[in-house]
């Protein structure tokens with residue numbers, strides 16, 4: 001029976017693929033009002049602005065490629081059951097080849113009906129424009145969980161954490177809930193690692209190993225250690 005590793009990833013793992021993180025020096029949120037571009041209120045007020053914001057981000061993702069960090073997580077599957085729980089909306093874990101990925105905050109390559117949330121369409125890297133509708137005739141929106149919206153995948157993520165042997169947290173400031181709360185959903189006896197060039201405040205954490213490094217420096221070292229332990 002393979003041991004189970006949960007990998008909780010955030011924007012930092014895609015930083016070295018050229019995608020902006022949200023907080024910190026040149027974070028995306030420094031240039032935008034979150035509630036204008038990433039909330040139901042913003043969508044009601046100015047849907048075209050919201051669509052433009054995600055069209056711009058989708059074009060950035062279209063240019064990005066998985067980096068060494070995404071790739072070494074696939075290597076882990078040789079010896080472990082690996083479940084990636086990501087806050088990222090890019091598809092770099094998919095492009096790298098990970099087998100089990102849970103997107104907590106949605107996926108930039110998909111669009112969603114605004115009347116029936118079950119209607120989800122793969123649009124790859126195409127823009128979404130005002131006037132583009134679902135099969136019921138309602139405006140399409142990005143398949144993204146906005147601030148203030150429910151996180152449908154959190155129950156599944158919590159369930160997957162319940163019997164983890166190892167938790168690896170990489171590239172997240174752990175400031176957004178419920179995602180950040182997952183660090184308390186793994187067994188207290190599980191081995192925990194955080195990889196981040198900055199010290200993140202997961203202080204309530206016990207028996208955690210901080211690896212002060214970027215994802216492409218820290219993850220290959222940790223994966224190598226785990227594969228050869």
Ligand code: APR
Pocket residue numbers: 009010011012013015016021022023024027087088105170171172173174175176195196197198200213214215216
């Ligand atoms: N390698 C690893 N970590 C990095 C790197 C790197 N090269 N560069 C930056 N980081 C770290 C930062 O130090 C920070 O701790 O990545 C983290 C990025 O934090 P945020 O920008 O807050 O991104 P994230 O935690 O993913 O944000 C969570 O907030 O806005 C919402 O929905 C959005 O999913 C996002 C959520």
